[in-house]
Amino acid sequence: MAEETPIPATVDAYEQARGEELDGRWAFAVSWRLLMKEVDARLVDEGLREALELVRETGESPEELFGSPGVYAAELFEKWRSEGRLNPAAVKVPAARSLIASSLKASGWIAFIMFVLELVGGRDLQVGIFALPLVLGFATIGGVAFWEWASRAWATALVVSAMTAATVGIAATTVVVLEATSGTSLGALTPWLLLLEAAVLWSAGTVVLILVTAKTFGEVQDDPDDEQWVRRFSGVLRGAAWQSDARVREIVREARSHAAESGRTLAEEFGPPDSYAMTYGVDVRRRTTLKIAFYAVLVALNLVPMVDGFSWATTAVALFFTWQAWKEYRTYDRSRSRAQVAS
Amino acid sequence: MTDPARWPTPWVRAALDLAVLASLVEGRLHGYAIAQALAEHGFGLLKGGSLYPVLNRLEEAGDVEAAWTEGQGGPGRREYELTATGRDRLERDLGSWRELGETLTTMSRGTTHG
Structure with a gap:
């Protein structure tokens, strides 16, 4: 199982090719995405080596030559899929994973919204509140999936009745959990634990989603009609690009x-x-702008509670997000400078 | 359905940017009309998947400009027009291609080594 693969050596070779640490990170990100889709490690290494040759020949960065790691990984995946070189596990991923991924991400967003509300509201919440994002996230996504499936097979009245019963059941269970944990407040830690919960859930959802992408590729690529084609095409342009x-x-x-x-x-x-x-490649300028705006919002959200008094923890978090925003800008600035030199 | 190209695919690919620019010399054209113009000149009938990335690249480089014109009951068309930068590039690159051709011709005549 723990068979050694040459991928780490190839990643090192990327760093050495132009003396750029960023190139190694690019190669690592490509390999990680492909390995998460259960692509054979030797095949991943082959894809990386092909790209490395061109990097050495041209002296340009892999991101400029092949796009972002996500774009290149998806391109390799599609190429190998059409050539029939992927193992069956990489192509067939159970549909349930898609639901789990979406539910985890939805739960993450709900936890994040609760974190913001908690920061602004400053209420004292019990431990049971941490179950709420998971319950709401899974119930929402599960409800939508159930509706899509059941509305094709059952009468509408039956579907609505079943969903109403499920909603009442979930609400009642939530109330019981909250009641049972009343008087177990975590005080000032609550909002930060909610943020941590949001990050963990969202990251877990993203990991599962990467696995699910394999299935989406398999489903759509064979013979999509125009509407399926546009949905998938638009999704990739808006998302990865x-x-x-x-x-x-x-x-x-x-x-x-x-x-x-x-x-x-x-x-x-x-x-x-x-x-x-x-x-069409990645709109690097837009990606940078949106990411920096996102970090700016996080910084602002952290600074709001400082009105009540200085906090080292809050300052540290705000500085971390500021640093992330600065890193985004530096990456963009470097790629822009390289593009100017190349032209 | 698709006309075969008069030249090998790698040659067509290498000359595609220039061919697209040349197809716009006489005036603005939409994507499908450019594909037809290229086919008429022996480049084969290019599919959209090969043509639009080239047009996008040329547009980003400022060699062509595009604008929508409303179609009659249809979805409308995006027409491309050569810019001054594009004309300069076409002239410059054509010169290089000619030079390449001349070099190859000279080489093919052979040189006598004593």
């Missing part, structure tokens, strides 16, 4: 216009949606 909604709409409109004139489907005209989306 960080393109704006306006830009995505324009690209899709143009693709539809072209396909209408040629008389072919979008899949026939443009190929697999993921591969085509990747040709």
Whole structure:
């Protein structure tokens, strides 16, 4: 099981190729994404080595040549999938994982919202409150999935009745849990533990989602109709490529216009949606702006409680987010400088 | 359905940016019309998946500009037009291609080594 793979050596080779530590991090991120999709380690290494050759030849960064780690990993995955080189485990992932991933991410967001509310409201909450994000997240996503499945098979009245019963049951259980834990307040620690819970749940959801991506690729790539193609294509452009909604709409409109004139489907005209989306690359400027804005909001949220008095913990967290924002800007600035030199 | 190209694929790929720029010399065209113009000139009928990344790259470089025109009952078309930068690039790159051709011709005639 613990068979050694040459991936670490290849990652080191990336760092040495141009003397850039960032290149090694890029290679590591690509390998991590592919390994999480259960792609064979030797195949991952092969993909990394192919890219490394071009990095050495051109002297350009792997991000400039191949896009972000997410984009390149998805491109390799699709290529190997179409060549039939992936093991079955990498292609077939149970659908239940998709629900679990979405539920965990939803729970993470709910925990984060509760963290913000707790910071602003400053109420004293009991230990049982930590179960609430999980209950709400899984209930929401599970409810939607149940509705989608049951509404095709059952009469609407039956579906609504079942969902109402489930909602009442979940609410009653939650009340019992909260009652049982009344008087177990964690005091000032509560909001920070909620933030920690949010981070853990969201990260867990992301990890599971990476596994699920394999299934999505398998489902959509074979022979999507135009609407499936547009959904997947738009999703990749908005997600992995960080393109704006306006830009995505324009690209899709143009693709539809072209396909209408040629008389072919979008899949026939443009190929697999993921591969085509990747040709547009990542909107690095937009990604940087949004990430910095996100960190700025987190810093602001941390500074609000400081109105009541100085706190070293709050200051440390605010400084951490500021540092993250600065790192984002530095990465962007470096890639921009390299692009200017190249042109 | 797809016309075969007159030249090997790697050559077509290498000359594609220039061919797209050349197709716009006489005026603005939308994507599908560019594909047809390229096909008429022996580049094969390119699919959208090969053409639009090139157009996107040329647009980002400022070699072409694009604007929407409303279609009659259709989804509308995005028309591309050559910019001054694009014309300069076309002229410059065509010069380089000619030079390459001349070099290859000279080489193929052979040189006598004593």
